[in-house]
Amino acid sequence: MTRTHRALRLTAFRRVGENRRLRRSFISFLMFSISEFGTWVTVLVYAYAVGDANTVALVAVAQLVPAALLAPFLSSALERLPRATAAMTAYGSQAVALGATATAMAVEADPILTFTLAALANVTVSMGRPAHNSLVPELVDEPSHLVAANVVTTSIENLGVFAGPALAGFVMGLASPATALAVLAIGLALGTLVLITVPRRRHERSTAEEDTGASGFVLKHHKDATPFVIIGSTHQIAIGALDVLIVLLAVDVLGVGDSGAGYLNAALGLGGVLGGIAAASIVGRTRLTPALGLGVALRASSLLAIGFLPGAALFLAGAGVGTSILDVASRTLIQRSVPVSVMPRVFGLVESGSMWSLALGSLVAAPLATLVGIPLAFSIMGLVQPTIALVAWRWLRRSERAAVVHLEALETLMAVELFAELEPASLEALARVAEPQEATDGAVIIKEGERGNDMWIVESGRVAVTREGRTVRSLGRGEVVGEIALLSDRLRIATVTAEEKVKLLRIDRDGFIGALSTNQATSRAFRELALSRTTETLGE
Numbered sequence: 001m002t003r004t005h006r007a008l009r010l011t012a013f014r015r016v017g018e019n020r021r022l023r024r025s026f027i028s029f030l031m032f033s034i035s036e037f038g039t040w041v042t043v044l045v046y047a048y049a050v051g052d053a054n055t056v057a058l059v060a061v062a063q064l065v066p067a068a069l070l071a072p073f074l075s076s077a078l079e080r081l082p083r084a085t086a087a088m089t090a091y092g093s094q095a096v097a098l099g100a101t102a103t104a105m106a107v108e109a110d111p112i113l114t115f116t117l118a119a120l121a122n123v124t125v126s127m128g129r130p131a132h133n134s135l136v137p138e139l140v141d142e143p144s145h146l147v148a149a150n151v152v153t154t155s156i157e158n159l160g161v162f163a164g165p166a167l168a169g170f171v172m173g174l175a176s177p178a179t180a181l182a183v184l185a186i187g188l189a190l191g192t193l194v195l196i197t198v199p200r201r202r203h204e205r206s207t208a209e210e211d212t213g214a215s216g217f218v219l220k221h222h223k224d225a226t227p228f229v230i231i232g233s234t235h236q237i238a239i240g241a242l243d244v245l246i247v248l249l250a251v252d253v254l255g256v257g258d259s260g261a262g263y264l265n266a267a268l269g270l271g272g273v274l275g276g277i278a279a280a281s282i283v284g285r286t287r288l289t290p291a292l293g294l295g296v297a298l299r300a301s302s303l304l305a306i307g308f309l310p311g312a313a314l315f316l317a318g319a320g321v322g323t324s325i326l327d328v329a330s331r332t333l334i335q336r337s338v339p340v341s342v343m344p345r346v347f348g349l350v351e352s353g354s355m356w357s358l359a360l361g362s363l364v365a366a367p368l369a370t371l372v373g374i375p376l377a378f379s380i381m382g383l384v385q386p387t388i389a390l391v392a393w394r395w396l397r398r399s400e401r402a403a404v405v406h407l408e409a410l411e412t413l414m415a416v417e418l419f420a421e422l423e424p425a426s427l428e429a430l431a432r433v434a435e436p437q438e439a440t441d442g443a444v445i446i447k448e449g450e451r452g453n454d455m456w457i458v459e460s461g462r463v464a465v466t467r468e469g470r471t472v473r474s475l476g477r478g479e480v481v482g483e484i485a486l487l488s489d490r491l492r493i494a495t496v497t498a499e500e501k502v503k504l505l506r507i508d509r510d511g512f513i514g515a516l517s518t519n520q521a522t523s524r525a526f527r528e529l530a531l532s533r534t535t536e537t538l539g540e
Contacts, residue, residue, distance in 0.1 A: 271320020
């Protein structure tokens, strides 16, 4: 790692830590994570108390399936709200559902009613992660800080894996499952209130985005995000299988009993925390597919090692490290690939796919272990994600190249003074329609007298503006040319020539109008610029 990269990484984390809005979102997400994992343990303990092992399995499936089915639709509904309001709605709904479940347990209501309320609570859980992942890009100060924010998010999730069950177990030991759920509900309610002061921004959707509905058809308009959604969802297959295989390994192979299973799960969780720290090394990097591949390879090699050396079960920590790196990379790539306006829906698909993957992994683990043996089952499950990643690797790299172009364009547009007040959604919309171009010294970019329907933004180098052979002005980085014809339908009134090798962004009329249709202030500023330059150039 170069000194420059280390400095960028430290600066990004410092800026993320100084961002009060982000800190508030992280506090709320921590309470959500503690509640999510604490609730899961509490409900399964209650299920075992009123039934048997089969009851636990049925309740687990009953919690996952409705949430997996409804997650995309609920996330689509959240798109119509400002992102902070959407997060408060998700967390608040979960807190209310948990309170209702706790009450049913406390009054010893019919277990069917209690489990129904618990399933409803888990449905509301499916909104929390998409809401948070969609809020974070809106709160970061710069695109380069997004990876750092995602590292913090992953670390918080891993902390929730520890703290949630620990808190629930402690309270259940002192009182009851009902009390544990009540404590989790109160904590989540307080975490929801933390978001009250976070600014709200509305995000308009285009007609095409409205037409996609609440289903996976949203990816029809954002194909670059599809491979990242697949990777972000399917990596949970192995996690679902490990929930079962770890218990079988501890009890039937290593002979260390239930407590040993707890220690092995702790090793996996500890690896997740260490992975969050390791993922900090990718902050400041533009290309993230290598990190994603590293995460896949690290987890796969760890599970393969257990298949050949069952006694080396502490390699589960390595699987946890790989999972965290994979999670940070895939989440960031999704955020780079889709507009803020449809991000909740896309992350809703990830959440739904993750739940289906968890269920699939849990269902196939035991039969697979019976068929090939417990150690070899670890190896086979370890190979699932590398197989998917290898098949999709060229697709992943191609999609990332498109995302990187968008990210670089976004950083250039942020340097344009006219865009200073532009809301993130419109700025990202402009970045997505911006086409990178290069011109050599002396090349004509715009020719006087021609009809034009595009404008250009200078990314680097300088250009000369001339009319009838007379130099009008010289423009450099962050300056705009061609806006007069773009906004007025008149012929080009000047020629623009590269004074040296220049890099530019080209934005056509349709993309410009579509991106700025909801921002009257910036549209007005552009029209005033076009008028002043027309007056300056023509002397009108």
